[in-house]
Amino acid sequence: MITEFIQATSPLEALVAIQKHGEGTVFLAGGTEIHRLGSSVSCSKVVSLKGLALDAITEKNGIVTIGSMVTFQQALDSALVPSYLKESLRYCASRTRRNMATIGGNITLSRDDSYLLPTLIAAKARLILGDISNDGSYAEENIPIREYHSFREHFTGSLILGIVLNKPQRFVASKRFSRTAQSPGAVTVSFGADISSGAAHDVRICAAVKGSGLMRLLQVEEGVSSGQYQSPEDAATQAGTDIAFVDDITGGAAYKRYILGTAVSELYRSCLGAMNKGSAV
Numbered sequence: 001m002i003t004e005f006i007q008a009t010s011p012l013e014a015l016v017a018i019q020k021h022g023e024g025t026v027f028l029a030g031g032t033e034i035h036r037l038g039s040s041v042s043c044s045k046v047v048s049l050k051g052l053a054l055d056a057i058t059e060k061n062g063i064v065t066i067g068s069m070v071t072f073q074q075a076l077d078s079a080l081v082p083s084y085l086k087e088s089l090r091y092c093a094s095r096t097r098r099n100m101a102t103i104g105g106n107i108t109l110s111r112d113d114s115y116l117l118p119t120l121i122a123a124k125a126r127l128i129l130g131d132i133s134n135d136g137s138y139a140e141e142n143i144p145i146r147e148y149h150s151f152r153e154h155f156t157g158s159l160i161l162g163i164v165l166n167k168p169q170r171f172v173a174s175k176r177f178s179r180t181a182q183s184p185g186a187v188t189v190s191f192g193a194d195i196s197s198g199a200a201h202d203v204r205i206c207a208a209v210k211g212s213g214l215m216r217l218l219q220v221e222e223g224v225s226s227g228q229y230q231s232p233e234d235a236a237t238q239a240g241t242d243i244a245f246v247d248d249i250t251g252g253a254a255y256k257r258y259i260l261g262t263a264v265s266e267l268y269r270s271c272l273g274a275m276n277k278g279s280a281v
């Protein structure tokens with residue numbers, strides 16, 4: 001139960017409040033997870049991020065910066081947000097929840113059915129984080145989102161200030177499979193590549209698999225980058241060979257393995273199509 005609501009007016013104030021109030025104190029963004037019945041976040045005190053002015057979307061020289069407090073709906077309504085990200089924002093089918101849920105909250109949760117993380121990792125997004133250094137001073141850093149994902153523990157307590165999309169020419173596409181639009185996703189997978197040279201380079205393929213976690217498909221990334229596959233279907237056979245799939249309410253292990261493979265080959269095929277057309281998506 002939440003017994004204390006703390007209002008901060010700057011990132012430093014929010015970080016200091018978290019430190020001061022200690023265990024059981026968390027940042028409050030849209031609150032859709034914090035207030036959810038059976039929430040994964042257990043807390044007794046919250047530090048509201050509402051007064052931090054982190055809800056702007058800006059663009060400069062093709063680089064789009066999205067404040068962490070931007071809601072899914074606000075991002076969907078913005079002409080600055082790339083269409084590949086809008087596709088994954090729509091995976092949250094409830095408009096009521098889209099009006100509350102923030103992008104920063106979604107990234108922090110890193111769920112195994114994450115709406116946005118596979119896409120943001122495939123897009124090679126960067127995060128701007130606020131922290132208090134060892135000497136007590138406030139510091140900001142700009143890190144690749146894959147680093148945030150790989151070293152999640154290291155960033156516990158960091159405040160996400162914004163998300164930077166600085167690769168406007170990159171091909172990025174995603175797919176999500178769930179029983180209904182409102183059900184949890186069995187598999188959400190995204191494929192990103194730099195196709196500016198006429199071949200797929202700098203490939204990132206990231207999957208959220210319910211019950212198994214969120215992971216990059218490193219072998220397939222390498223296979224695509226090195227031109228190892230004769231056809232996209234060959235990539236499918238390698239997708240998920242190292243994932244321990246589980247049976248659950250979203251589907252059986254064999255089903256998840258199968259849809260992950262077919263999704264990867266379809267996304268790879270779309271990437272080849274975009275390359276032939278000479279355009280990124």
Ligand SMILES: Cc1cc2nc3c(=O)[nH]c(=O)nc-3n(C[C@H](O)[C@H](O)[C@H](O)COP(=O)(O)OP(=O)(O)OC[C@H]3O[C@@H](n4cnc5c(N)ncnc54)[C@H](O)[C@@H]3O)c2cc1C
Pocket residue numbers: 026027028029030031032033034035036041049068069097100101102103104105106107108109111113114115116158159160161183184185
């Ligand atoms: C019915 C239901 C179904 C859902 N299904 C899905 C789903 O399929 N996939 C999915 O990904 N999510 C799902 N969610 C969870 C949630 O709606 C989204 O992940 C949402 O984007 C979380 O954002 P929020 O602003 O509401 O986060 P909050 O609930 O406010 O916070 C969530 C966590 O993130 C931390 N946090 C928030 N902002 C920041 C920040 N800027 N910096 C650091 N830490 C921060 C909070 O301290 C807290 O620990 C579901 C929720 C509900 C109620």
